[in-house]
Amino acid sequence: MKNKKLKAILSITGYFLLVLAICFSGALVFHSIYYELIYVSGTSMYPTLNGSEDEKTGTVVDFGIVDSHKSAINHIKRFSIVSTYYSDDYTLSGNLKPNSKQKIKRVVALPNETFKIEESKLYVMKDGAFEHIPYSFNISPSVEAAFTGKDVDETTLGDGEYWVLGDNRSNSRDSGTL
Numbered sequence: 001m002k003n004k005k006l007k008a009i010l011s012i013t014g015y016f017l018l019v020l021a022i023c024f025s026g027a028l029v030f031h032s033i034y035y036e037l038i039y040v041s042g043t044s045m046y047p048t049l050n051g052s053e054d055e056k057t058g059t060v061v062d063f064g065i066v067d068s069h070k071s072a073i074n075h076i077k078r079f080s081i082v083s084t085y086y087s088d089d090y091t092l093s094g095n096l097k098p099n100s101k102q103k104i105k106r107v108v109a110l111p112n113e114t115f116k117i118e119e120s121k122l123y124v125m126k127d128g129a130f131e132h133i134p135y136s137f138n139i140s141p142s143v144e145a146a147f148t149g150k151d152v153d154e155t156t157l158g159d160g161e162y163w164v165l166g167d168n169r170s171n172s173r174d175s176g177t178l
Helices: 002-034 070-075 141-146
Strands: 035-041 061-067 081-084 103-109 114-118 121-126 129-133 152-156 163-165
Touching: 103 114, 103 121
Parallel strands: none
Antiparallel strands: 035 061, 081 103, 103 163, 114 121, 114 152, 121 129
């Protein structure tokens, strides 16, 4: 009787551990293929991303999950938040330099668009004329004031090019500062 109970308990425990192992390895594979954990350090995306201050380094750190699947690029829209490397993060041969870190920024202009930023307002060329595109995200008055003086002259992007900005323009390295 005790052997049957012990076998039943061990069998149930074994199945439970097997299911747990399958779920864990499936999640690990799914995460590795489609999603990437990312830490945001700094204030370039404040107030959207404003994690707590790291006591050891004194830097602001936020955490997120990024869809790193190749098809995610097809879903980038204006004002999407993306992770990117800048062109100077790569060697002349096109390899990523050691210790390069992804930057988290907001897309304001899309491939093949002509745009400009004047007096902190975004304008995109449509049908031969510039149309004002209001920002669809909230920025605090102090951050909005920081947009002043960060204008971008008329620029036309090529295929596969995006123009990215940090929400905290006064403390952000953006596409225009490369």
